[in-house]
Amino acid sequence: MEFEPVIAFETHVELKTKTKLFCGCAVSFDAPPNTHICPVCTGQPGALPVLNKKAVQYTVRAGLALNCTINRKSRFARKNYFYPDLPKGYQISQYELPFCQDGYLEITTPDGSPYAVGIKRIHLEEDAGKLVHSSSSFESSEYSLVDFNRACVPLLEIVTDHERNPLRSPVEARAYLEKLIQVLRYLDISECAIEKGQFRCDVNVSVRPRGSKAFGNRAEIKNMASFKAIMDALGYEIERQSESLRSGRKIPQETRLFDEAKRITVPMRSKEDAPDYRYFPDPDLVDVELDLEFIERIKKTMPELPDQEAKRLTEEYGIPRSEVLILTRDKHVSNYFASCASQTRDRKKLSRWIIKELFKLLNASGIPIEKCPITPKNFSRLINLLSEGEVTDTMGRSILEEMFSEKVDPQSVVAKRGLKPIQSAKVLENLVDQVVKNNPDAVSKIRAGETKPINFLVGRVMQKTQGRADPKVVRDMIAKKFPSRQKSGKK
Amino acid sequence: MDLCDKSAFELAAMLRRREITSVELTQSVLSRIEQKEPIINAFITVTEETALKQAEAADRRFRSGKKVPSLNGIPIAIKDILCTKGITTTCGSAILQNYVPPYNATVVRKVLRSGAVIIGKTNMDEFAMGSSNENSAFGPARNPVNPQYVAGGSSGGSAAAVAAGEAVLALGSDTGGSIRLPSAFCGITGIKPTYGRVSRYGLVSYASSLDQVGVLGRSTRDCAMLLNVICGHDRMDSTSADAKKPDFLRSLDRGIEGIRVGLPREYFVEGIDSRVKETILAAVNLLAENGAHVIDISLPHTRYAVSAYYLVATAEASSNLARYDGVKYGLRTKTDFADSGQMYEKTRREGFGKEVKRRIMLGTFVLSAGYYEAYYKKAQQARTLVREDFEKAFESVDCMIAPVSPCLPFKLGEKISDPLQMYLVDIYTVSLNLAGLPGMSINCGWADGLPVGMQIIGKPFDEQTVLRVGHAYEMMAGKK
Numbered sequence: 001m002e003f004e005p006v007i008a009f010e011t012h013v014e015l016k017t018k019t020k021l022f023c024g025c026a027v028s029f030d031a032p033p034n035t036h037i038c039p040v041c042t043g044q045p046g047a048l049p050v051l052n053k054k055a056v057q058y059t060v061r062a063g064l065a066l067n068c069t070i071n072r073k074s075r076f077a078r079k080n081y082f083y084p085d086l087p088k089g090y091q092i093s094q095y096e097l098p099f100c101q102d103g104y105l106e107i108t109t110p111d112g113s114p115y116a117v118g119i120k121r122i123h124l125e126e127d128a129g130k131l132v133h134s135s136s137s138f139e140s141s142e143y144s145l146v147d148f149n150r151a152c153v154p155l156l157e158i159v160t161d162h163e164r165n166p167l168r169s170p171v172e173a174r175a176y177l178e179k180l181i182q183v184l185r186y187l188d189i190s191e192c193a194i195e196k197g198q199f200r201c202d203v204n205v206s207v208r209p210r211g212s213k214a215f216g217n218r219a220e221i222k223n224m225a226s227f228k229a230i231m232d233a234l235g236y237e238i239e240r241q242s243e244s245l246r247s248g249r250k251i252p253q254e255t256r257l258f259d260e261a262k263r264i265t266v267p268m269r270s271k272e273d274a275p276d277y278r279y280f281p282d283p284d285l286v287d288v289e290l291d292l293e294f295i296e297r298i299k300k301t302m303p304e305l306p307d308q309e310a311k312r313l314t315e316e317y318g319i320p321r322s323e324v325l326i327l328t329r330d331k332h333v334s335n336y337f338a339s340c341a342s343q344t345r346d347r348k349k350l351s352r353w354i355i356k357e358l359f360k361l362l363n364a365s366g367i368p369i370e371k372c373p374i375t376p377k378n379f380s381r382l383i384n385l386l387s388e389g390e391v392t393d394t395m396g397r398s399i400l401e402e403m404f405s406e407k408v409d410p411q412s413v414v415a416k417r418g419l420k421p422i423q424s425a426k427v428l429e430n431l432v433d434q435v436v437k438n439n440p441d442a443v444s445k446i447r448a449g450e451t452k453p454i455n456f457l458v459g460r461v462m463q464k465t466q467g468r469a470d471p472k473v474v475r476d477m478i479a480k481k482f483p484s485r486q487k488s489g490k491k
Numbered sequence: 492m493d494l495c496d497k498s499a500f501e502l503a504a505m506l507r508r509r510e511i512t513s514v515e516l517t518q519s520v521l522s523r524i525e526q527k528e529p530i531i532n533a534f535i536t537v538t539e540e541t542a543l544k545q546a547e548a549a550d551r552r553f554r555s556g557k558k559v560p561s562l563n564g565i566p567i568a569i570k571d572i573l574c575t576k577g578i579t580t581t582c583g584s585a586i587l588q589n590y591v592p593p594y595n596a597t598v599v600r601k602v603l604r605s606g607a608v609i610i611g612k613t614n615m616d617e618f619a620m621g622s623s624n625e626n627s628a629f630g631p632a633r634n635p636v637n638p639q640y641v642a643g644g645s646s647g648g649s650a651a652a653v654a655a656g657e658a659v660l661a662l663g664s665d666t667g668g669s670i671r672l673p674s675a676f677c678g679i680t681g682i683k684p685t686y687g688r689v690s691r692y693g694l695v696s697y698a699s700s701l702d703q704v705g706v707l708g709r710s711t712r713d714c715a716m717l718l719n720v721i722c723g724h725d726r727m728d729s730t731s732a733d734a735k736k737p738d739f740l741r742s743l744d745r746g747i748e749g750i751r752v753g754l755p756r757e758y759f760v761e762g763i764d765s766r767v768k769e770t771i772l773a774a775v776n777l778l779a780e781n782g783a784h785v786i787d788i789s790l791p792h793t794r795y796a797v798s799a800y801y802l803v804a805t806a807e808a809s810s811n812l813a814r815y816d817g818v819k820y821g822l823r824t825k826t827d828f829a830d831s832g833q834m835y836e837k838t839r840r841e842g843f844g845k846e847v848k849r850r851i852m853l854g855t856f857v858l859s860a861g862y863y864e865a866y867y868k869k870a871q872q873a874r875t876l877v878r879e880d881f882e883k884a885f886e887s888v889d890c891m892i893a894p895v896s897p898c899l900p901f902k903l904g905e906k907i908s909d910p911l912q913m914y915l916v917d918i919y920t921v922s923l924n925l926a927g928l929p930g931m932s933i934n935c936g937w938a939d940g941l942p943v944g945m946q947i948i949g950k951p952f953d954e955q956t957v958l959r960v961g962h963a964y965e966m967m968a969g970k971k
Contacts, residue, residue, distance in 0.1 A: 047692070280863070
């Protein structure tokens with residue numbers, strides 16, 4: 001029997017607000033332990049939470065981008081459980097009345113068609129602190145220390161729907177996560193750095209006979225610290241459950257852990273052992289009533305989303321679809337492109353040069369584009385020099401390298417190297433004549449109908465000019481010297 | 492009469508006229524403490540040294556000739572449930588016996604800014620759970636009227652201190668009657684303001700939706716003075732109300748001519764000690780003779796109040812007290828433990844008293860899956876009905892008068908073994924917490940040598956009327 005998986009994500013995203021969700025402490029990811037703490041986020045007796053408005057704005061922004069209904073009234077609830085990193089013995093989260101619900105996120109499926117992944121809800125909650133163990137694990141440690149810098153940092157929990165347009169394969173799951181990160185970065189509400197714990201996923205998986213309407217028992221998988229881990233866990237779990245069903249075993253509803261070393265999932269606790277969190281409305285906070293004006297204001301200031309931007313780049317600038325996808329995959333790339341686009345006219349050339357040339361340098365040096373040593377202004381200048389014919393492509397590449405390593409503007413490289421292109425037809429004509437004269441072998445081959453030696457001759461001329469000639473012009477000049485080739489020869 | 496027995500109002504005037512110094516006054520209070528504490532046990536911590544320093548500072552402010560704040564130099568006791576920076580704050584519990592807060596509660600900050608001298612931290616039922624002060628890990632506070640009797644709870648230490656001259660004023664907290672009951676039992680005046688009127692920031696939570704900081708003093712006027720200092724919106728407390736803050740002293744003398752006083756009939760039926768009932772009705776008569784219109788009213792859902800209260804309060808408490816886990820502060824078990832779970836268990840078993848454990852367990856049950864709807868949700872619905880009763884009744888009256896307690900003060904040990912009997916002591920006070928209303932307890936007479944408290948209940952944010960009636964009563968009854 002064929003089985004198909006049903007996949008649902010619970011994704012926790014740390015918002016990049018300046019201060020924490022319920023107190024005035026700074027949100028900081030790399031500060032020394034317990035330097036951004038106060039009575040509120042360490043759960044001192046008597047301390048009370050006060051909601052960060054910015055975090056609510058970010059939540060609504062996410063809700064709008066994910067096509068959710070924004071609840072006019074929402075409520076915080078306490079999720080009660082004991083853990084040493086949880087200072088109050090409960091987490092302030094949401095239960096009934098989350099900020100956003102019933103939305104979707106459009107992804108592209110492998111066959112290229114769009115699919116609107118159902119989003120069940122988006123709610124806001126506080127993060128817990130971080131435990132630092134004296135040994136590799138909690139159990140084997142002699143002692144553990146708690147760092148409360150992360151306690152009370154705002155977390156967005158985004159839950160996909162397992163009934164309405166669920167994710168149906170690991171490939172879709174991956175597309176969903178990538179798209180989600182892309183959108184959240186565009187919204188400028190989270191860095192979504194998985195390695196820093198800013199984007200964490202639990203995933204619910206069940207399998208059922210293909211075409212079946214009923215759902216199988218699901219396993220919730222925790223403890224995946226990377227994209228690869230998520231994909232590995234998913235693949236393993238789907239196979240494990242399918243195999244169980246094939247051999248007639250029942251699948252219990254349970255929570256499983258991903259074993260990082262063995263790349264498998266192992267049981268953590270059964271449904272019967274699931275904790276009772278005893279949710280109830282937090283009496284220290286009041287219901288949040290969002291007025292229409294507040295929501296409208298957020299709507300009006302929504303940044304352009306990746307799909308919208310991609311459409312614009314294709315339609316307005318005529319940039320090829322394949323390049324547009326690259327430009328809009330990462331907000332930082334898109335930002336760089338946008339900064340340059342306002343200062344250049346030839347956006348197609350700009351796009352091509354970012355993707356082909358700049359990326360080559362960035363990749364080789366391992367520098368992310370947001371730290372690119374070439375400012376968008378200087379990059380634009382180079383593109384303008386190229387499109388005005390002031391420098392040739394070959395020169396451009398060499399100038400770019402120097403701009404990259406020396407952090408200089410293109411004009412000064414041109415001036416320093418005397419890299420003015422050879423504009424004079426007469427000078428070029430002379431050079432071409434010389435090359436033709438000095439390479440009789442090539443000439444005779446061309447006469448015999450071969451085209452390759454033309455490239456060779458062009459190369460010789462470019463060598464002599466140190467790249468300062470426009471290869472196209474040179475090619476034309478050479479071609480003209482062999483009129484018989486002109487009819488069939490390519491230009 | 493010693494200095495420490497005078498009213499805050501009188502003392503403030505004497506200080507202002509420089510007839511006495513704050514140091515003299517503070518010393519008077521401290522020597523009274525030394526004399527009485529072995530019996531009364533009103534304090535968990537006496538801050539003698541810092542008190543004298545604060546008194547000296549207050550005297551310097553007087554000498555400077557500049558305008559001094561309203562409570563400059565007045566010794567005040569703080570219930571040990573309010574966080575005081577650098578001063579141990581135990582909540583009457585072993586689990587916090589060594590807890591020194593890194594911050595001041597908003598009300599403590601305000602009291603210090605008003606120039607008052609903090610004399611110490613008062614005894615209380617553990618985490619404010621109790622009606623007799625017998626649930627303190629530091630031994631019960633005793634009633635200064637007769638030390639064989641309980642001081643009432645949970646702010647028993649604050650009430651006893653004011654009654655015994657061990658403080659001139661005191662701060663307390665009231666979740667189900669914890670200011671009003673001990674005030675009644677000790678024969679003094681105490682006010683629980685409207686929920687949201689006073690910041691809860693730094694008030695260690697028992698039941699967040701019911702807790703409110705209030706004041707205890709020897710007269711309505713004294714209470715009004717302190718209330719003026721502590722009221723007001725606080726952005727550190729999301730439930731604090733951004734309401735207009737009147738001068739509570741200014742409206743005190745307006746009299747009660749034509750004021751409509753409601754007598755909720757359900758508060759005078761079975762279960763009430765006839766001596767209490769007679770004393771209160773006599774006081775109501777006195778008000779009527781002086782121009783008040785007494786109106787019979789009904790609060791039909793009163794019978795649900797105690798049950799609803801104990802469900803809501805314990806549910807919130809079970810969550811609020813989860814933070815005492817031995818990880819960050821307070822007690823951690825000294826015995827061995829295999830893992831963090833065992834550490835929690837042992838710490839909480841050793842650190843919490845019997846009544847606190849009882850309420851945590853009850854509250855945990857109330858919130859559990861499968862019971863939430865039947866208990867917590869139901870209790871919230873009952874709470875709404877109780878509130879609506881008041882709203883409706885207040886359409887025809889300006890304030891209400893009721894007993895504070897159905898019984899006279901009782902002896903230590905008399906009810907401690909019967910929690911249900913003890914819970915019923917709160918029968919007339921918990922409704923106000925459920926409805927968020929202001930209420931005051933003032934002494935309205937004595938029966939068999941024990942004080943009887945009368946409760947004046949006001950509309951939300953109308954403490955002024957409550958104070959006005961209380962003050963008028965004190966004047967006509969020749970008290971203060």
